Amino acid sequence: xxxxxxxxxxxxLALALLGSFVPAAAQELxxxxxxxxxxxxxxxxxxxxxxxxxxxxxxxxxxRGPFGLSAGFGRxxxxxxxLPLGEGGQEYPLKFVRTSIPVTVFYQFDFMxxxxxxxxxxxxxxxxEDWQTVDLAYDGRKAAPRFYAAxxxxxxxxxxxxxxxxxxxxxxxxxxLVAADVNLGGFQFMGGLSIRIF
Amino acid sequence: MRAVKTFSxxxxxxxxxxxYPGGETPSLVKIPKVPALTASALARSGVEVRQxxxxxxxxxxxREEISRLRRMGVRPTVLDxxxxxxxxxxxxxxxxxxxxxxxxxxxxxxxxxxxxxFWTGTAGAAEAVPAGLPRKVxxxxxxxxxxxxxxxxxxxxxxxAPDPLVETIVSLVSSxxxxxxxxxLQDFQTRYSSTTNCEAAxxxxxxxxxxxxxxxxxxxxxxxxxxxxRNVVAELTGETYPDxxxxxxxxxxxxxxxAYRQTxxxxxxxxxxxxxxxxxxxxxxxxxxLDFTVRFIAFSAEEWGLFGSRAHAAAAGQAGERVxxxxxxxxxxxxxxxxxxxxxxxxxxxGWLADRFLAAATDYGDLAATKTVDASFIYSDHSPFWDNxxxxxxxxxxxxxxxxxxxxxxxxxxxxxMTFFTxxxxxxxxxxxxxAQPIRSGYPATxxxxxxxxxxxxxxxxxLTAVRLTWDVSPGAAxxxxxxxxxxxLGYVKLNDLPVTASNFLDEDLGSGxxxxxxxxxxxxxxxxxxxxxxxEAALGSSVGRRATLSASVPLxxxxxx
Numbered sequence: 001x002x003x004x005x006x007x008x009x010x011x012x013l014a015l016a017l018l019g020s021f022v023p024a025a026a027q028e029l030x031x032x033x034x035x036x037x038x039x040x041x042x043x044x045x046x047x048x049x050x051x052x053x054x055x056x057x058x059x060x061x062x063x064r065g066p067f068g069l070s071a072g073f074g075r076x077x078x079x080x081x082x083l084p085l086g087e088g089g090q091e092y093p094l095k096f097v098r099t100s101i102p103v104t105v106f107y108q109f110d111f112m113x114x115x116x117x118x119x120x121x122x123x124x125x126x127x128x129e130d131w132q133t134v135d136l137a138y139d140g141r142k143a144a145p146r147f148y149a150a151x152x153x154x155x156x157x158x159x160x161x162x163x164x165x166x167x168x169x170x171x172x173x174x175x176x177l178v179a180a181d182v183n184l185g186g187f188q189f190m191g192g193l194s195i196r197i198f
Numbered sequence: 199m200r201a202v203k204t205f206s207x208x209x210x211x212x213x214x215x216x217x218y219p220g221g222e223t224p225s226l227v228k229i230p231k232v233p234a235l236t237a238s239a240l241a242r243s244g245v246e247v248r249q250x251x252x253x254x255x256x257x258x259x260x261r262e263e264i265s266r267l268r269r270m271g272v273r274p275t276v277l278d279x280x281x282x283x284x285x286x287x288x289x290x291x292x293x294x295x296x297x298x299x300x301x302x303x304x305x306x307x308x309x310x311x312x313x314x315x316f317w318t319g320t321a322g323a324a325e326a327v328p329a330g331l332p333r334k335v336x337x338x339x340x341x342x343x344x345x346x347x348x349x350x351x352x353x354x355x356x357x358x359a360p361d362p363l364v365e366t367i368v369s370l371v372s373s374x375x376x377x378x379x380x381x382x383l384q385d386f387q388t389r390y391s392s393t394t395n396c397e398a399a400x401x402x403x404x405x406x407x408x409x410x411x412x413x414x415x416x417x418x419x420x421x422x423x424x425x426x427x428r429n430v431v432a433e434l435t436g437e438t439y440p441d442x443x444x445x446x447x448x449x450x451x452x453x454x455x456x457a458y459r460q461t462x463x464x465x466x467x468x469x470x471x472x473x474x475x476x477x478x479x480x481x482x483x484x485x486x487x488l489d490f491t492v493r494f495i496a497f498s499a500e501e502w503g504l505f506g507s508r509a510h511a512a513a514a515g516q517a518g519e520r521v522x523x524x525x526x527x528x529x530x531x532x533x534x535x536x537x538x539x540x541x542x543x544x545x546x547x548x549g550w551l552a553d554r555f556l557a558a559a560t561d562y563g564d565l566a567a568t569k570t571v572d573a574s575f576i577y578s579d580h581s582p583f584w585d586n587x588x589x590x591x592x593x594x595x596x597x598x599x600x601x602x603x604x605x606x607x608x609x610x611x612x613x614x615x616m617t618f619f620t621x622x623x624x625x626x627x628x629x630x631x632x633x634a635q636p637i638r639s640g641y642p643a644t645x646x647x648x649x650x651x652x653x654x655x656x657x658x659x660x661x662l663t664a665v666r667l668t669w670d671v672s673p674g675a676a677x678x679x680x681x682x683x684x685x686x687x688l689g690y691v692k693l694n695d696l697p698v699t700a701s702n703f704l705d706e707d708l709g710s711g712x713x714x715x716x717x718x719x720x721x722x723x724x725x726x727x728x729x730x731x732x733x734x735e736a737a738l739g740s741s742v743g744r745r746a747t748l749s750a751s752v753p754l755x756x757x758x759x760x
Binding site for chain 2: 082177182
């Protein structure tokens with residue numbers, strides 16, 4: 001129970017910020033869904049898990065000016081195989097799941113039906129690595145910065161498509177024999193659909 | 199010309215002040231076993247250890263090596279500044295007045311409460327040691343050292359059920375044959391090494407081994423003092439592991455006070471008893487095919503300073519022989535009171551052998567035995583095996599000895615307790631048979647080729663260290679059981695629920711590392727389990743192993759924010 005409360009903490013914080021922002025300055029509220037690809041910067045990560053397919057859902061709140069706030073939820077789930085050190089011969093399947101709750105501020109330029117967003121903020125990551133066939137696992141949490149850029153194209157009065165690129169640096173301070181301090185971050189390229197609520 | 203003279207003078211002065219270390223005569227030093235004296239520190243120091251005792255090492259070292267030790271926080275004591283090619287003896291001080299007697303004949307320095315180093319200004323220090331004092335000649339080569347904490351105490355393994363086949367073999371041990379052999383050896387009047395009677399006793403043992411049809415019966419000649427003598431050696435060659443050797447031994451030479459020893463030294467207890475037990479072991483095992491080779495040895499010149507065993511163990515070490523364990527029987531037949539318990543003396547590295555002997559004494563000898571870990575108990579033929587890194591035990595009736603006939607002309611067969619003697623022999627034969635593993639007909643063959651390799655796998659946050667075992671397929675095997683222990687030769691635990699059908703196994707459940715020992719036994723279709731294979735060892739670094747599941751639990755650091 002306590003753990004669940006802790007996990008929901010950042011989301012509650014984000015909602016509170018949005019809640020206080022909406023009545024004051026909100027001009028536009030939209031909801032987006034996206035999926036794409038992820039390339040980790042850590043060599044060991046890429047060697048074990050390769051590239052991944054993250055997905056995300058976010059709420060975008062734009063003020064009357066060019067600034068806005070966003071918050072959401074993202075998840076990446078990957079499978080891989082443990083690296084043998086020396087002689088191998090056995091396969092140990094692994095599963096890695098990272099959930100992220102980003103809270104960011106963005107600046108948006110609009111050119112007719114096209115908008116360009118540049119933003120940054122903090123992202124709360126919760127991750128778990130499991131060995132599928134032996135009793136080994138690792139849980140961790142980390143708050144880390146996120147930077148992103150996105151381009152939107154309004155295709156209908158309330159519907160836009162968009163593409164985005166985000167960069168996270170997530171040094172965990174933990175590791176193994178193949179990676180002393182694992183960085184779970186990397187580049188995330190996504191595409192999706194945005195629906196304007198008002 | 200004047201400049202040349204000045205230069206020469208300076209050169210000579212410098213040469214005197216800074217002598218070339220390569221030409222320096224080493225000193226004999228005593229090095230205390232302090233925590234700073236680790237195995238790597240000892241190797242870095244460059245000293246040549248010649249004897250390990252319970253609380254110290256005796257070594258040859260030059261000034262630079264002594265300085266190196268001091269810089270490491272170890273304070274050696276110089277015993278003799280000019281070691282040179284001298285003969286040093288370690289002499290037991292258990293006998294009252296021993297130190298005074300030694301000092302009357304040479305230089306003696308106590309290095310431990312019951313041990314002195316003795317030497318004389320001339321060669322032949324062995325002959326200068328007063329009669330009756332147990333002695334050992336200091337090794338002429340660097341010995342292997344075990345720097346594990348002394349007498350740390352080995353957990354006693356859970357008692358395994360006695361092996362019915364070993365029980366059958368042990369039941370063949372005959373009191374009357376033991377008695378007959380002791381009588382025969384006593385009848386040589388003296389077996390003092392250097393006498394022709396001693397050599398004749400060697401011939402008697404040789405003939406007994408030959409009559410049993412043993413393999414490789416041979417004399418092993420060696421020099422000692424101004425003489426030569428012969429060990430008598432025979433083998434039962436193992437069918438599965440012919441190069442892995444279990445040794446049972448005892449010395450056949452004897453001694454008595456110097457006025458009599460050339461003509462009368464019956465040595466019934468010391469050590470016709472041990473020799474007769476070795477002969478009896480050969481008799482009862484000769485009819486059985488074994489997995490491992492058994493080597494039966496009757497040593498000579500033990501009483502002079504372990505010369506026979508020293509020569510044999512050094513040769514075994516130099517040849518790289520794989521000696522599984524050594525059972526040395528020395529004075530196993532005198533009981534000052536009944537029930538008498540047998541003393542089993544080992545060094546730290548041989549603890550498992552003593553534990554196995556204690557179990558065998560209960561299972562097969564109906565005898566109580568007591569284990570003592572004492573690296574300073576070096577006055578019998580097990581000690582040279584320790585020097586060469588082999589596990590070895592000494593079985594002896596009392597520690598300290600309380601046989602009033604010890605080294606006297608009255609050490610005769612009528613003083614022996616045959617019940618105790620037979621029990622001691624049965625215990626030794628029981629352990630010997632367990633280690634050598636008689637091959638049972640109708641059972642699957644003993645697996646061979648067992649090898650253990652440490653393998654490691656890593657994910658982002660976890661490491662898994664495992665041991666991969668591989669072995670050769672055994673004829674007639676439907677599967678295999680894999681056993682593991684963290685103490686060599688003790689307390690194996692089966693790892694698999696159902697027999698393993700492949701000839702390999704991966705042990706992933708290794709906790710936090712350490713050294714593990716494995717054996718594999720073949721199982722046939724009806725569930726009959728054969729003998730265990732040779733032990734395979736896997737050593738894992740302490741920092742490697744399975745890491746526990748980790749999870750952050752400190753709220754303030756929940757998200758890595760400090």
